[in-house]
Amino acid sequence: MRSFEDLLLASPWTQGLTSEHLKRVRTTTIVRDFAAEAHVCHAGDPANVWVGVVEGLVRMVSMSSSGKSMTFAALPSGSWFGEGSVLKREIRKHSAIAVRPSRVALMPDATFFWLLDSSIAFNRFLLVQLNERLGHFMSIVEHDRLLEPDARVARSLAAMFNPQLYPGTKHQIELSQEELGHIVGASRQRISQALQVLDKAGLIKVDYRMITVLDLEGLRRFGD
């Protein structure tokens, strides 16, 4: 996925839109590039844009007062996020940080609410999106704290390939083990170890800066 047009094409919510809708989406949405580790949005800022990932990878993080951060979700290219805070017209509760150099689309809240008022397809997409995310967070609470690192890595990877949330993503993702470490919350060494376990189990294939998912269901169930 290279351009904003590619992102629109891959986004299911554009399917039911009229040409008038699409025109306004195109004319009001801004595309920006972020360097690795740069903040796409800060906790504390007003939530006035809905964010789509055109290229790269973004992680949603929560910072404790002591400065320690925890990653809640990894957002690959093709994903849209931030609708929760936009819908409630509130201050952002979490930051979004580019894992590697990334290009994102920023849709103004005015356009977002206009789509919400006028497109059933858009509403349906948000419903699915919010429901899938609820499932994601429930799974974190239910399992992830208790699971060993191998299984946490497996689930983080499985979450990144959720076809409902990220329909554009292929079964491959470009990602270094250090970057994955930031997402999972484990050391690079431990990630390397876990990836080898998952590779031997036939669930994924590990190459230089590249992870290929062979068995998505197996990844989801790993550790049960």
Place this chain on the structure above:
DNA sequence: TCATTAAATTGTT
């Protein structure tokens, strides 16, 4: 196009 070198990533202790 191929060889050399530097930089980034991964494996190991």
Place this chain on the structure above:
DNA sequence: AACAATTTAATGA
């Protein structure tokens, strides 16, 4: 955390 090995990207003939 430090070091070695491997892969990719960049450079220049």
